Amino acid sequence: MKTMNQDIQTTNSLSMNHVIKYYQDGQSKIEVLKDVSLSVKPGEFAAIVGPSGAGKSTLLSIAGALLTPSEGRITLAGQEVTELSAKARTQLRQKEIGFIFQNSELIPYLTVEDQLRYVTKLAKLKVSDQDIVNLLDHLGLRHRLDNLPGQLSGGERQRVAIARAFINDPAIILADEPTASLDSTRGRQVVEMLAQETHTNHKAAIMVTHDERVLDLVDKIYEIEDGKLTLR
Numbered sequence: 001m002k003t004m005n006q007d008i009q010t011t012n013s014l015s016m017n018h019v020i021k022y023y024q025d026g027q028s029k030i031e032v033l034k035d036v037s038l039s040v041k042p043g044e045f046a047a048i049v050g051p052s053g054a055g056k057s058t059l060l061s062i063a064g065a066l067l068t069p070s071e072g073r074i075t076l077a078g079q080e081v082t083e084l085s086a087k088a089r090t091q092l093r094q095k096e097i098g099f100i101f102q103n104s105e106l107i108p109y110l111t112v113e114d115q116l117r118y119v120t121k122l123a124k125l126k127v128s129d130q131d132i133v134n135l136l137d138h139l140g141l142r143h144r145l146d147n148l149p150g151q152l153s154g155g156e157r158q159r160v161a162i163a164r165a166f167i168n169d170p171a172i173i174l175a176d177e178p179t180a181s182l183d184s185t186r187g188r189q190v191v192e193m194l195a196q197e198t199h200t201n202h203k204a205a206i207m208v209t210h211d212e213r214v215l216d217l218v219d220k221i222y223e224i225e226d227g228k229l230t231l232r
């Protein structure tokens with residue numbers, strides 16, 4: 001696995017500066033993010049909470065360079081995203097960001113082991129078979145290596161999604177309601193795994209959640225309402 005870049009340690013892994021996002025709705029513009037700024041350092045686990053439609057997923061998509069802002073700057077792992085070509089942006093995303101979505105979004109016809117191989121191949125990274133097995137073992141999935149997503153429980157699928165987000169050793173982890181499809185015990189376990197990975201391996205993580213009961217596990221809580229972000 002690749003090693004942490006030393007200067008990332010001292011600066012923010014992710015920062016959004018004065019980000020505005022609007023969508024065009026016929027003649028009018030709907031402003032979904034209103035001058036949003038935030039930064040997350042290596043080893044820091046931030047949560048974003050807020051009502052449905054507040055702009056949480058939009059914010060996370062922009063933070064992960066999946067969506068471009070209307071205005072403002074995004075810096076990821078030391079690179080200014082808005083200055084990159086589309087190709088360079090995709091490469092940065094594949095190498096430096098691990099995404100976890102609400103419904104795991106696994107590829108139905110790939111085994112657990114191959115889900116991980118697939119993302120390392122996309123990022124053109126070399127990860128050994130042993131690294132893959134070790135990570136799956138660490139997440140309690142060793143006996144599931146050869147299973148397809150359809151053969152797993154919701155909690156197991158979400159742990160595979162976590163393994164897939166971690167396998168490339170990205171600097172940044174972005175999770176959009178990772179516990180929404182789980183019961184409270186399994187949900188808490190998932191957030192504990194995210195917290196452990198963030199703190200032990202110096203990731204910068206943002207988790208969008210509706211679940212107030214897991215907020216004791218994060219370092220920083222942001223609230224978003226009607227596109228405006230504040231620190232709780």
Ligand SMILES: Nc1ncnc2c1ncn2[C@@H]1O[C@H](COP(=O)(O)OP(=O)(O)OP(=O)(O)O)[C@@H](O)[C@H]1O
Pocket residue numbers: 023024032050051052053054055056057058059
């Ligand atoms: N592609 C789009 N075009 C137009 N409007 C959009 C688009 N995507 C999102 N929106 C609007 O932007 C607002 C914020 O959406 P977003 O998905 O970020 O909310 P959210 O906070 O993640 O909500 P939820 O908790 O329900 O997931 C909503 O009003 C939504 O309708």
Ligand SMILES: [Mg+2]
Pocket residue numbers: 056057058
């Ligand atoms: Mg959402």
